[in-house]
Amino acid sequence: ERNLPLWIGGGWAIDARLGRVTRKHDDIDLTFPGERRGELEAIVEMLGGRVMEELDYGFLAEIGDELLDCEPAWWADEAYEIAEAPQGSCPEAAEGVIAGRPVRCN
Template structure:
């Protein structure tokens, strides 16, 4: 399955670059891209796109054979070639794109990730961690699937215990 995901990520990055539309890969694939290696099988691809270009982004997905399957409180889900895309908007805040309610710097413009030679824009480590904080509020960590426990541990090891604790305190105070 990962090879199909990687091919689709590559095609999406190329297509959005042609449109001068930045996208960022999030979640497990962002972890892998930031580490430069595939760490586990993936069920979906998390994508962050410019909020003001939502219709254009959906049009691109449709032109590639995809379709929106569900509107969510944070964005939408789509299917493309049998692969689930979990799509979330980033909002322009004057000098950068940011995912709502995440730490500043959630959508760096630099291609900070790479998998199999492919450069990828990724959500920041802090934004990735923030998703796990939301997940932990919905489901106790003891009930998480092994893949999420593994990925969360990778993020924590990169950021370090103190940084994770500071971010959790900030998350809890919002």
């Protein structure tokens, strides 16, 4: 088990905060600590996935039929933050639930 903090964004973050799936999602928006990108890539590969495309803000990966839209956050004094996002973009505490599991949202 790895201790890699991740944050769910986009439509899945809304659903996690509501505690229910409201619609079909085309991808999963993930935010990860930028300096630990290699660990996220290793997890993707361990799960049978691969990095598909480099983007100006991060990368796309796929695991089976799931598309992951991955964006780094960077340590900023007291917490991880997404570049050009409001302060508090990556909270430490879980703010939602997906499939009965608490998740961090941004």
